[in-house]
Amino acid sequence: xxxxxxxxxxxxxxxxxxxxxxxxxxxxxxxxxxxxxxxxxxxxxxxxxxxxxxxxxxxxxxxxxxxxxxxxxxxxxxxxxxxxxxxxxxxxxxxxxxxxxxxxxxxxxxxxxxxxxxxxxxxxxxxxxxxxxxxxxxxxxxxx
Ligand SMILES: Nc1nc2c([nH]c(=O)n2[C@@H]2O[C@H](COP(=O)(O)OP(=O)(O)OP(=O)(O)O)[C@@H](O)[C@H]2O)c(=O)[nH]1
Numbered sequence: 236x237x238x239x240x241x242x243x244x245x246x247x248x249x250x251x252x253x254x255x256x257x258x259x260x261x262x263x264x265x266x267x268x269x270x271x272x273x274x275x276x277x278x279x280x281x282x283x284x285x286x287x288x289x290x291x292x293x294x295x296x297x298x299x300x301x302x303x304x305x306x307x308x309x310x311x312x313x314x315x316x317x318x319x320x321x322x323x324x325x326x327x328x329x330x331x332x333x334x335x336x337x338x339x340x341x342x343x344x345x346x347x348x349x350x351x352x353x354x355x356x357x358x359x360x361x362x363x364x365x366x367x368x369x370x371x372x373x374x375x376x377x378x379x
Contacts, residue, residue, distance in 0.1 A: 241321040241322075242313075242321050242322040242323065242324055243278055243279075243316075243321050243322075243323055243324070244278070244279040244285060244288075244323075244324050244326065245276060245277065245278055245279065245323055245324070245325045245326070246276045246277070246279055246285040246286070246288045246289035246292065246325075246326050246328065247273070247274035247275065247276030247289070247325050247326070247327050247328070247365070248274055248275055248276050248289055248293055248301070248306070248327075248328055248329070248330060249274055249309060249327055249328070249329045249330075249365075249369060250275070250301075250329075250330055250331075250333065250337070251329060251330070251331050252347055253331075254347075255349065255350075256347035256348055256349055257347065257348055257349075257350065257353060258275065258297075258337055258345055258346070258347055259272045259273065259274065259275075259345070259346060259347075259348055259353060259356065260272065260273060260274070260275040260296070260297075260339060260343055260344070260345050261339075261343045261344045261345070261346075262343050263341070263342035263343040266342075266343075267316070267317070267318070268317070268359045270357070271357050271358055271359050271362075272353075272356040272357060272358050272362070273358060273359055273362045274327060274362065274365065275292070275293060275296050275297055275337075275345070276289055276292050276293070276296075276325075277292035277295075277296065279326075285326045285328075286303045286306045286328065287303060289301070289306060289328060290302070290303055290306075293333075295340065295341065296339075296340060296341050297335075297337040297338060297339070297340065297345065298335055298336075298337065298338050298340050299333045299334060299335035299336070299337050300333060300334040300335055301330050301332070301333045301334075302332070305330045305331070305332045305333070306328040306329075306330050307328060307329050307330070308326070308327075308328055309327045309328055309329045309368075309369055310327045310365050310368035310369055311324060311325060311326050311327060311365075312324075312325050312327070312361045312362075312364040312365045312368070313325070313361070314360060314361055314364075317359075323361060325361050325362075325365060327365050327368075327369065329369075350366075350369075350370040353366055353370070354366065354370070
């Protein structure tokens, strides 16, 4: 059995609007996974709780304020980051409340999608797994 010597935790957010649409972020072309659509978020810093990291990343990346109490754990996925980097474990939270209007402050673009539309977007492999868990038929969220 092989153990991964290192891995990084990434916290990501599935933000849902009142009309049921979800926010996705298209990564800037010059970044790892450039041009792919993913849930906004970023790396958890050493010593940081994932939900606190997410509040920070979302403020930096989208310019909106989300309270930790509004974050609900939803799913996780793990796998290689691609390239020679350490493995990634992505912790996905959902939120339905925030303050401000989301914008792609660090490049790329943001847009709101129905769950069925997200299935047609080009996404990193871990996001395909996360979306399967979040939107799979029979789950509570897929009916909302
Ligand atoms: N934020 C986010 N990252 C994801 C997702 N799926 C996925 O494979 N990743 C990968 O996880 C890593 C997270 O890095 P990031 O670039 O978003 O994080 P960051 O802002 O803290 O990093 P940086 O400041 O070093 O660029 C990237 O390799 C990214 O491609 C996702 O849904 N959301």
